[in-house]
Amino acid sequence: MTKTTGAASRLAKALAIVLGTEEIPLRLRAWDGSEAGPPDAPVIEFRSRRALRRILWSPGQLGLSRAYVAGEVDAPGDIFAAFKALSSAGKFAEPGPFRPLTPAELWTLFRTAVRLGALGPNPSPPPEEARIYRQGQRHSKRRDAAAISHHYDVGNDFYALVLGPSMVYSCAVWENPAGHEDDLPAGLDAAQQAKLDLVCRKLGLKPGMRVLDVGCGWGSFALHAAQHYGVTVVGVTLSNEQALLARKRAADAGLTEHIDIRVQDYRDVDDGPFDAISSIGMSEHVGREQTPHYVARLHDLLRPGGRLLNHAISWNAGPTSPDPDSFIPRYVFPDGEMLSLGEMVTALESGGLEILDVEALRPHYALTLRAWVRRLEDHWNEAVGLTSLGRARVWRLYMASSALGFEAGLTGVNQVLVQRRGGAQPPLRRTEWL
Structure with a gap:
């Protein structure tokens, strides 16, 4: 039977802060089997506490993306439905650069990570991340190559x-x-x-x-x-x-x-x-x-x-x-x-x-x-x-x-x-x- 209490409820509150919304438009499934969010909504799985740690260090699109690439977050059903729900929420629906969290939001996110045992050093980015900023001047021939x-x-x-x-x-x-x-x-x-x-x-x-x-x-x-x-x-x-x-x-x-x-x-x-x-x-x-x-x-x-x-x-x-x-x-x-x-x-x-x-x-x-x-x-x-x-x-x-x-x-x-x-x-x- 699916747990209705556990890590998912706290995780849902943390994700709502990151998204800048009152309630998440997703069914959230946590690493302990617990779930939270609307029962008929698209599912997002947090398979590891490390995913929350990535979001704590990079609270926004980059943290979530790194967690997905690393396999710590997944959309096990219709990926279009899950991403559409995610992108329709709060800050993700705003065009342009992601708005940084306020100090109060960061503090709440930090406390949630403590309670879920997700604190730790910043995980290394997945190896698929580009590092061409070390290649010289932007749009030089070498860097473009x-x-x-x-x-x-x-x-x-x-x-x-x-x-x-x-x-x-x-x-x-x-x-x-x-x-x-x-x-x-x-x-x-x-x-x-x-x-x-x-x-x-x-x-x-x-x-x-x-x-x-x-x-x-x-x-x-x-x-x-x-x-x-x-x-x-x-x-x-x-x-x-x-x-x-x-x-x-x-x-x-x-x-x-x-x-x-x-x-x-x-x-x-x-x-x-x-x-x-x-x-x-x-x-x-x-x-x-x-x-x-x-x-x-x-x-x-x-x-x-x-x-x-x-x-x-x-x-x-x-x-x-x-x-x-x-x-x-x-x-x-x-x-x-x-x-x-x-x-x-x-x-x-x-x-x-x-x-x-x-x-x-x-x-x-x-x-x-x-x-x-x-x-x-x-x-x-x-x-x-x-x-x-x-x-x-x-x-x-x-x-x-x-x-x-x-x-x-x-x-x-x-x-x-x-x-x-x-x-x-x-x-x-x-x-x-x-």
Whole structure:
């Protein structure tokens, strides 16, 4: 029989302080088998006192995230329902950096930890946490390479499990939402192919054109553009593992004469001009301060009249400063930074590029992320074997919470199509690519 008294009731009060809410919107299960909270709410398990100790030392998103990655906190049922309930509570529902606890709140949390026997030294962060702050100046070439390696050099086989045959790691374009979440993985590859083709059409690709793919990943866009549009593609990435697989895929498709995959910083590309440039899910790594330089570099690599498509996640929840102590920069995208759509459009226009089209794809990314989570969960044991249990938990947490962020409208994703001034006149209507 489930205990209704015990550690869970005290733990619930501690978690309510951290969340900044009167009552927790969760069914809390503690390490001693006791439970507290609404009986029909999603379940969160605290499997160890160490989880509370992490929260005491880092009271907020980071402490909870570390406990989840370490396996000390778990969501044994529907992870989306549990995280949605958690993110709807108090401080977690507020966009921007987590508000620190008051001295009175910290003192109450401390007393609760004493009563539960959870006091002790600050546990070491799980080994999956990035430590690239030691790599030199932010957004230097060396530090950017370290940040990319942390995220993308997890293993190509692991990514294949999550992404599916398309090997595309950005928002897909769905014709229709699937009838059930379990149906999403089956439609994922077609949705990704639709996105790749949409980018090709927006860029106006034609046989013989020379295209630059910035942040080319595993070469999926390069393969699609070369196979279906007869162009030659230079793809650049900072990930050695991505480049190895992209080159193999190009060779297997008989396209090595049309696809050149390089391990190269986009700032070092010096063999322009290109007829078109694609940047799909890359500019989030650039950072706000470097964005004008990013735009200027791509402008100079583009021939007059050539088009650039910038496909990027945006922050929709108003002005805020990035929080370096939140989960995403610590575990997922070190030094990553989301700009608002307005900031990105302003940067592109200020860099001498003419806006041709803006398309918002926010609901599409929520569907894409749910498909990735389902694929990860369906191949869980294999994914853990290819990386580590902690790394698989990082990806599950980040993709599920990101899906909820897109569904809530806190984040968006946009394709901004621009053209360098001069050369051919832009199309009169969108019919060229719709």
